[in-house]
Amino acid sequence: MPDILSVEVANTLLLGTTVTMLAGYRRHLALPVPWRRLGACVALGLLLIVILHHGVDSVGARVVAMSVLHAALCLEMGLLLAPRLARAGRRYPILFTVCAAYANAAVQLVRALVYGAQLGGASVPWDDATLSMVFFSAGALALPALTLGAVMMANADLIARARHAADHDHLTGARSxxxxxxxxxxxxxxxxxxxxxxxxxxxxxxxxxxxxxxxxxxxxxxxxxxxxxxxxxxxxxxxxxxxxxxxxxxxxxxxxxxxxxxxxxxxxxxxxxxxxxxxxxxxxxxxxxxxxxxxxxxxxxxxxxxxxxxxxxxxxxxxxxxxxxxxxxxxxxxx
CATH class of the missing domain: 3.30.70.270 (Reverse transcriptase/Diguanylate cyclase domain)
Known part of the structure; x- marks a missing residue:
């Protein structure tokens, strides 16, 4: 596979997927989507990948840079959703999604720290194959978990709207x-x-x-x-x-x-x-x-x-x- 597909295109698509997930959460919460900021995040990721691939060819530096960006996006997801827990009718869908976002952010930060330590010359007790397998497995579960959380929240919102429609008069808003x-x-x-x-x-x-x-x-x-x-x-x-x-x-x-x-x-x-x-x-x-x-x-x-x-x-x-x-x-x- 050409490097441009496995490095530039793959990392940009993955970062774009996380950005789209964050935009979807903001839409679900009826918050404005800062498309310029999110677009700038994707552009920054692509720029870093190009520099750390064609300028200073360092796999470890690319991993650190992308991990930090993904961690920041997942942390923002968790911070957006966490305040809704106190007033949510059904807490589990939001709680699941918040935990998934924070867990993914933590995994990405640990990944950045491990590879950053290696770049600094520190030794780690695991070989590269083991590290790659662990972080790849965690990353493979992250987006499906966040997607499942989004589906559960949307489903809970539909149920809440249907229940409200059944319990309230559509004209006056009084109880039915x-x-x-x-x-x-x-x-x-x-x-x-x-x-x-x-x-x-x-x-x-x-x-x-x-x-x-x-x-x-x-x-x-x-x-x-x-x-x-x-x-x-x-x-x-x-x-x-x-x-x-x-x-x-x-x-x-x-x-x-x-x-x-x-x-x-x-x-x-x-x-x-x-x-x-x-x-x-x-x-x-x-x-x-x-x-x-x-x-x-x-x-x-x-x-x-x-x-x-x-x-x-x-x-x-x-x-x-x-x-x-x-x-x-x-x-x-x-x-």
Whole structure:
């Protein structure tokens, strides 16, 4: 094989592969790719190879130079990914890739130190064939490991997006109906295990059909999205805001008693009493039903009582809050 293929071309392609891997990681993390800097790195590697091949023909010097460049690139990969570990939903793919990047960087640095020591006249307890086999084996595993890490991270990202799409309403960003009942069941189990109150707000938009008929469905969609945004600003981060369907929403309030839930509901009603302004040409109000979990009650039963309170609020004139405790027991059971 001609030297230009086994030395210049081979080393440039290998360095370009590592550079492309780093660029791919940055794209995955939605970071800008510094193509000029990465291109300069490849050009520097090629220049060093040419000088250390045709100027000063030294295999050891070429190994040191290329090992240092590869180590720097792999170290940058690890430093890019390591901060994501703390906030990753699935830690293993990132942890695997970080370990692979750091391990490859360490191997490349050891390779540079060993061959650098040989250039300085120091003796090593292994012959060249053994050294070449060890470092070649490590290098042969490095890129497949980094590639596997990239595939795992991309797969984890796709799974996270699919799960988010299933658990959230695509229009408003609120929790979906399915996610709400899953979270409510877990919250009920926690409440029964530890004790404490659990409350629920159920509300919908007053005369929403009139808004759609008068201003169009696009305005109606903006109203729904605005409601979720304003609701999120009123409730706590531990509270669950969900769109149950159409213009009906629910807010699950853990560790919240009946009296506090009424205060929250009234504050929310005031925040959602909006006059026409800006991009939302339609003013709107909401009616809210409030229920607090009774001993031995299920989520469905509490939701039924909140629904009855919501109907009572609408029957009472809308744009108001109704407490399920104020309703006759038979009314809550039949709605």
């Amino acid at each position: 109906r399915r996610a709400f009942f899953d979270l409510a069941a877990r919250e009920l189990a926690r409440t029964l295990r530890r004790g404490g109150p659990l409350s629920l707000l159920l509300f919908d938009v007053d005369h929403f059909k009139r808004i759609n008929d008068t201003y169009g469905h696009a305005t109606g969609d903006r109203v729904l999205a605005d409601i979720v945004e304003r609701t999120g600003a009123v409730v706590r981060s531990i509270d669950t805001v969900a769109r149950l369907g159409g213009e009906e929403f629910a807010v699950l309030l853990p560790d919240t008693g009946a009296d506090t839930a009424l205060l929250v509901a009234e504050r929310l009603r005031g925040a959602l009493e909006r006059a026409p302004e800006g991009v939302i040409a339609a003013g709107y109000t909401v009616s809210i039903g409030v229920a607090t979990l009774d001993p031995g009650e299920s989520i469905d039963a509490m939701l039924s009582r909140a629904d009855a309170a919501l109907y009572a609020a609408k029957a009472g004139g809308r744009n108001m809050v109704a407490d399920a405790r104020a309703l006759p027991a038979q009314t809550a059971q039949t709605v």
